[in-house]
Amino acid sequence: MSVPGRLAVVIHALHGGGAERMAALLANHWAGRGRTVTVVTLGEAHGDTYGLAPDINRTGLGLVGHSPTPLHGLWNNWRRLRALREAIRQARPGVVVSHCLETNVLVLLATRRLGCPVVITEHTSLADHRVGPLWRWLRRRTYPRCAGLVVLNEAWRESARQLVGHRPVWVIPNAVRPPRHRRSPGAPGPPGGQRRPFRVISMGRLAPEKGFDMLLAAFAQVARDRPHCQLRILGDGPERPRLQRQIQRLRLAGQVHLAGWVADPERQLVEADLYVLSSRYEGSPVALQEAMACGLPAVSFDCPGGARDVVRHEVDGLLVPPGDVEQLAAAIGELADDPDRRERLAARAAEVCQRFSLEEFFRRWDAALQMVAPS
Structure with a gap:
């Protein structure tokens, strides 16, 4: 048949x-x-x-x-x-x-x-x-x-x-489709000895289940001692006003950008250093798959659903206990401070295209x- x-x-x-x-x-x-x-x-x-x-x-x-x-x-x-x-x-x-x-x-x-x-x-x-x-x-x-x-x-x-x-x-x-663009590993820093920005990215509908409030809370801890860290969130939704207020309250306006819905996120993904998934629950997270397909290592809550099916702990990313903001901040900070470990994880991330x-x-x-x- x-x-x-x-x-x-x-x-x-x-x-x-x-x-x-x-x-x-x-x-x-x-x-x-x-x-x-x-x-x-x-x-x-x-x-x-x-x-x-x-x-x-x-x-x-x-x-x-x-x-x-x-x-x-x-x-x-x-x-x-x-x-x-x-x-x-x-x-x-x-x-x-x-x-x-x-x-x-x-x-x-x-x-x-x-x-x-x-x-x-x-x-x-x-x-x-x-x-x-x-x-x-x-x-x-x-x-x-x-x-x-x-x-x-x-x-x-x-x-x-x-x-x-x-x-x-x-x-x-x-x-996940094979991407048109791939991230270049180990991009050099800017001239003059300035520290290159460390770019964290996430994307999804700005809704409670995506946990962007927890991502902002974790990033505030990361950014406290790392002024070169930046966070960009792609997507829009009903939580946007509340998240904007949280950004102001945490004094992150200079380091966090809510970019809105983006028609072609690939170009922004390949310019980032790390993808973070902060969802309270997931199904089969397409945005996570797309980011890893571009060569980004990932940090993710081991939330109910399919995150652990996509991220292989210490192979192409890190999994942390669901909802644990302290552990999420620690994992992001560790990879921000350790480029060799980060690039080792990134080297296996694109295998997601064969696995899915x-x-x-x-x-x-x-x-x-x-x-x-x-x-």
């Missing part, structure tokens, strides 16, 4: 983010193999960050928005269900692939009695991700109807099984779809 000839990929949007990137990669892969692919987003079709092949059918429902009251929420989700069902019906897919909790629930409700199997994907920890009581109840009621569930790391498999019962659960970590290759990612996804495709 092969991958069906017609497929629908459904996600909330194709703006910046790991889930959105993987959805676009999959759609382009299947289109490149001659399948008829429709990509449906709950948001608008314009303003996509990740490009799609020209032969992919692109449908944007334009139905993402804030619901000020529960009544508005019910009405808006009813509209989304009707529009989503019609878009999927017109696509006539052999299999629907859906991404992220709220979209998964809506797709499973919208496809009732349409006769097409739905493979759902969870990009966040089922145990740690905060879910409101309504969506938690809907997830329990709808997830057992899926044809199968994809999770990003082995640690989530058991909690996924509890949600979907006898349905298959596949572990498929995110993949696109080829293996596509092979596992194709096998999952072949398993549930109608005969």
Whole structure:
């Protein structure tokens, strides 16, 4: 049995983010193999960050928005269900692939009695991700109807099984593209004997789960005795005002820069010396993979999820206990002070491209779809 000839990929949007990137990669892969692919987003079709092949059918429902009251929420989700069902019906897919909790629930409700199997994907920890009581109840009621569930790391498999019962659960970590640019090791310092800045970088949505508040607290300890250290955080989100206030309170305005969303982060990654992941929990951290692919060593919390699957302690980075700001600061400081150790870790970092290759990612996804495709 092969991958069906017609497929629908459904996600909330194709703006910046790991889930959105993987959805676009999959759609382009299947289109490149001659399948008829429709990509449906709950948001608008314009303003996509990740490009799609020209032969992919692109449908944007334009139905993402804030619901000020529960009544508005019910009405808006009813509209989304009707529009989503019609878009999927017109696509006539052999299999629907859906991404992220709220979209998964809506797709499973919208496809009732349409006769097409739905493979759902969870990009966040089922145990740690905060879910409101309504969506938690809907997830329990709808997830057992899926044809199968994809999770990003082995640690989530058991909690996924509890949600979907006898349905298959596949572990498929995110993949990383080989970068266009690579970091040059051991860049010389500036002329005149001045000390070269030590550049720490991190990126992700400015949201509580990414733990940038803990990164700032750790960096304040590092910077206290190392005025040449700099921190750049790429990304945007709801936590930005709070993080800006924290930067001012810690007197780090001259050493920390919130750079906002960056279309091509590679150029900034290759100019850095160290990548730090400070998340409270992760799935299969794409930003971490991308940084290491560029040749950056990493310091990461050993947080629930997939960080330890990516960072090999004392091989290509350092893992510290989750949430331990003191240990995070110590690890960053050690690598800032020891360029030989840092470059030894950096020399192995780019192996992440082989360990999380696109080829293996596509092979596992194709096998999952072949398993549930109608005969």
